[in-house]
Amino acid sequence: MRIELQNVDIDFPIYDARTRSLKHRVLGLGPPRVGPAGHHRVLVRALRGITMTLTDGDRLGLVGRNGAGKTTLLRVMTGIYEPVAGRLQVSGRVASLTNITMGMDMEGTGYENIVIRGLMLGLTRRQSLERVEDIENFTELGEYLNLPLRTYSAGMLVRLAFAISTSINPEILIMDEMIGAGDKAFAEKATKRLERMMASANILVVASHASETLRRLCNKAALLRQGELIAMGPVEDILRRYESEN
Amino acid sequence: MLSQRPTYDDEAQLSDAVLLATRQSNYWLAWHDLIDASRHWRLILHLSWQDVRQRYRRSALGPLWLTVSVAVQIGALGLVYGAIFKIDLSVYLPHLAVGLTVWSMFATTINDGCLCFISAESFLKQVALPKGIFPARVVLRSLITFAHDVVILVIVLAIYAHPTILGVLASLMGIAIFAINGLWIGLLFGLLSARFRDLAPIVSSVMQVAFFLTPVIWLESSVHGRLATLLQLNPFAAFLSLVRDPLFGNTPTLQSWGIVALVTILGWIVAFLMFARFRGRITYWL
Numbered sequence: 043m044r045i046e047l048q049n050v051d052i053d054f055p056i057y058d059a060r061t062r063s064l065k066h067r068v069l070g071l072g073p074p075r076v077g078p079a080g081h082h083r084v085l086v087r088a089l090r091g092i093t094m095t096l097t098d099g100d101r102l103g104l105v106g107r108n109g110a111g112k113t114t115l116l117r118v119m120t121g122i123y124e125p126v127a128g129r130l131q132v133s134g135r136v137a138s139l140t141n142i143t144m145g146m147d148m149e150g151t152g153y154e155n156i157v158i159r160g161l162m163l164g165l166t167r168r169q170s171l172e173r174v175e176d177i178e179n180f181t182e183l184g185e186y187l188n189l190p191l192r193t194y195s196a197g198m199l200v201r202l203a204f205a206i207s208t209s210i211n212p213e214i215l216i217m218d219e220m221i222g223a224g225d226k227a228f229a230e231k232a233t234k235r236l237e238r239m240m241a242s243a244n245i246l247v248v249a250s251h252a253s254e255t256l257r258r259l260c261n262k263a264a265l266l267r268q269g270e271l272i273a274m275g276p277v278e279d280i281l282r283r284y285e286s287e288n
Numbered sequence: 289m290l291s292q293r294p295t296y297d298d299e300a301q302l303s304d305a306v307l308l309a310t311r312q313s314n315y316w317l318a319w320h321d322l323i324d325a326s327r328h329w330r331l332i333l334h335l336s337w338q339d340v341r342q343r344y345r346r347s348a349l350g351p352l353w354l355t356v357s358v359a360v361q362i363g364a365l366g367l368v369y370g371a372i373f374k375i376d377l378s379v380y381l382p383h384l385a386v387g388l389t390v391w392s393m394f395a396t397t398i399n400d401g402c403l404c405f406i407s408a409e410s411f412l413k414q415v416a417l418p419k420g421i422f423p424a425r426v427v428l429r430s431l432i433t434f435a436h437d438v439v440i441l442v443i444v445l446a447i448y449a450h451p452t453i454l455g456v457l458a459s460l461m462g463i464a465i466f467a468i469n470g471l472w473i474g475l476l477f478g479l480l481s482a483r484f485r486d487l488a489p490i491v492s493s494v495m496q497v498a499f500f501l502t503p504v505i506w507l508e509s510s511v512h513g514r515l516a517t518l519l520q521l522n523p524f525a526a527f528l529s530l531v532r533d534p535l536f537g538n539t540p541t542l543q544s545w546g547i548v549a550l551v552t553i554l555g556w557i558v559a560f561l562m563f564a565r566f567r568g569r570i571t572y573w574l
Contacts, residue, residue, distance in 0.1 A: 054572060057483075121416030124568035141414045147338055149345060161331040162415065 043134035043213045043244040045096040045119055050128035052089040052114055052269075088114045090269045091128070096245050103256035103277055104249035105284045106266035112249035115266065116140070116216050119247060134244060137163065137212030139221055143203040152187030152194075152202055159206040173209045180205045180235065197225065204232060208239050215243035219250050253281050318564035325420025332421055336428035354436040362388055362440065369505055378448045380507075385444040386532045387504035389437040394466065394524060395495050397430040401474035402481040402488040409574040419567055423474025427467050434463075445535060455534040462530030462540075469527070469552055472559035479566055482573040498524050520544075523551050 089111050096102055104112045117123050118130060120138045145162040146155050156177055160170030178187065181201045191199060204221065221236065240246050240259065250256050256263060256277060263280035265272045273280055325332070344353050362385050370380040400407075404422040411417060445451055451459070481487040502524040511519060519525060526547035529540045 057573070117413075122413060122571055124571075136416070138415065144410065144414050149338075149341065158334055161328070161334060162417075167330060 043098050044131070045094075045134075045214065045245060045247075046129070046131040047092050047094050047118070047125075048129040050089060050092040050118060050125040050130055051087065052111075052118060052123055053085045053087050053126050056084040056086055088269050089118065092118075092271050093128075094264065094271065094274060096247070098244045100262055101240075101246040101260040102248070103260035103263040103281075104247065104266060105251075105253075105256065105263055105280065107288070109268075110266040111269040112266055113218055114269075116218055116247060116249055119214075120216055132214065134213035135164075136214045136216060137210055138216040138218075139207055140216070140218045142207040142221060143199065146191060146199075146203060148192045149190050151190055152181075152183060155191060155202065156187075156206055159203065163207065163210050165210065173206070176209060177202070177205045180231075197228075201228065201232075205235075208235050211239070211242050213243060214245045215240060215247070217246075217248040220248070220252070220255055253285065256281060314564040314567070315560075318560060318567050321418045321563075321567060322420040325418040325424060328418065328421050331417075332424045332428055335421075335425045336432055339425070339429045340432050351436055354433060355439050358389060358392070358437050359440050362444075365505065373506070373510065375507065382444050382448040382536070383507060383532075384505060385441055386535060387502075387528065389434060389441060390463075390528055390531050391499060391502065391504045391524075392437075393430050393434040393463075394527065395499070396433065397427055397466075397470040398473055398477070398495060399488070399492050400426045400430065401470065402477045402491050404474045404478035405482045405570050406478075406485075406488075406574065412571050412574060419563075419570060420471075420475070423471050423478055426474045426478075427470035430470065431463075431467060449536055451535040452537070455537060458534035459531050462527070462532075462534070465530060465548060465552065466527050469555060472552075472555045475563050476555070476559035479562060479570060482570055483566075498522070501525075502528060504528070521547070523547050526551075 092115065104115060106112050114123065116138065118125060119132060120136055121132065124130070145159060147158055150158060153174065156174055157167055157170045160167070160173070165173075178184075181187075181198075183198060183202060186194065186198060187202075191202075194202070237259075246259070248256070248259060260277045262274065263277040263284075264274040265280050265284050273283060340351075344350050347353060349356065362381070365388070366377065366381045366384050369384070370377050373380070401423060404426045405412065405419070408422045408425075411422075412419070477487065477491060481491075501519060501522050503519075508516070508519075508525075520541075520543060526540075526544040529544045530548060533540045533544075
């Protein structure tokens with residue numbers, strides 16, 4: 043398993059109603075050239091020249107202030123944003139635990155949603171059904187699994203979403219902040235389950251502001267600032283540097 | 289013990305092991321996206337069902353509401369325009385019933401096709417699902433909605449037209465051919481609309497004009513001369529004729545077939561080239 047980025051740039055074109063308009067395109071009434079590309083549009087450079095290689099056993103923590111590019115980098119690794127320039131190569135099954143309730147159907151029952159959410163995660167129906175027992179045990183939702191999600195409390199919903207999302211074994215696991223589930227008693231159980239999932243992944247990439255979490259989970263860290271990779275190395279060194287700078 | 293999670297050995301999932309490489313050509317990646325999307329057929333089916341269900345959720349008549357409203361529309365238009373055009377209802381009503389339901393399938397496919405990526409923003413920004421899923425979702429959703437109207441068609445045709453089995457099959461083939469076109473329309477217009485937000489309303493007004501240029505509420509036989517020849521070049525008329533003519537024992541003209549073939553092939557070529565070129569940009573535009 044491997045993630046390789048070479049000089050990856052990510053630029054976001056900013057379109058407002060004016061720049062997006064066909065009228066301006068057709069009539070050549072583009073807005074004034076502002077961005078570095080000067081292409082009738084404003085560009086925001088989210089990542090600049092990122093080069094890094096991750097291999098089996100790497101547990102990378104991403105640190106940096108808000109807006110440093112952590113989430114964007116995670117999305118690049120997941121395959122959501124394809125680099126504008128540079129080279130990206132990811133080999134391995136990637137799963138991203140960013141929005142664990144995504145795609146769930148509030149009108150569907152808990153059991154139906156195990157399959158639905160499974161489809162989002164790339165599981166076949168059969169693979170999802172195999173996981174039902176484990177999810178039943180973990181969520182302790184019992185009869186509620188026969189009811190539509192709209193009858194669930196927020197905590198129950200998260201518990202179910204969490205159980206399904208953590209029932210897969212990705213080779214590359216990507217997380218934006220730690221996710222948790224439920225009340226205090228449940229949180230412990232959830233953490234255990236999540237950490238098992240992390241342990242079974244060949245590569246883990248997690249962005250977090252919680253230094254203690256990163257120290258515990260990661261063996262490497264990367265410091266981002268304004269879209270640039272400032273430093274990458276052993277987790278302790280990088281965190282110390284990051285903390286001293288803030 | 290409770291936190292023990294079984295591991296599954298069949299972790300081979302729907303998608304190929306994700307292999308992102310900018311070295312691969314855009315064409316290969318676009319092709320791969322479409323193939324990968326077809327493997328997600330169950331997800332596509334679920335999404336389109338969910339879309340349809342959302343419309344009549346928890347109402348008393350449920351799915352019948354879709355059918356009832358279309359039936360009322362056909363009945364009212366049939367009576368009014370039948371009288372205006374002075375056409376016998378036994379001719380006009382089946383013509384109108386098929387025309388209106390098929391047209392509304394065309395129009396929703398195309399209008400919604402423009403929005404296929406925009407409306408999937410929350411998915412596209414969160415997971416790396418193949419983009420081809422979303423045009424397919426729109427097409428399937430239109431087909432499911434159309435299937436509700438089939439109830440009306442069955443009744444009307446049984447009373448007035450008595451189509452042959454072969455005619456029905458030919459008509460279904462016409463729908464399938466349209467569905468194939470719906471996919472490229474969603475791919476191309478969805479992509480363009482994500483970039484140029486004015487496109488969707490433009491397309492929707494064009495569709496309104498096209499409605500009047502297509503023999504939905506009027507009969508082709510009531511137009512003559514050069515105007516008739518011109519109107520026959522309307523691709524919507526050609527697609528409609530492929531679906532409607534066989535039901536009334538007529539064979540679609542060679543010209544209709546030619547137009548449909550041309551639109552299908554050219555449309556797919558243009559859509560695929562554009563998709564290959566801009567597929568990776570879609571998420572940036574949302």
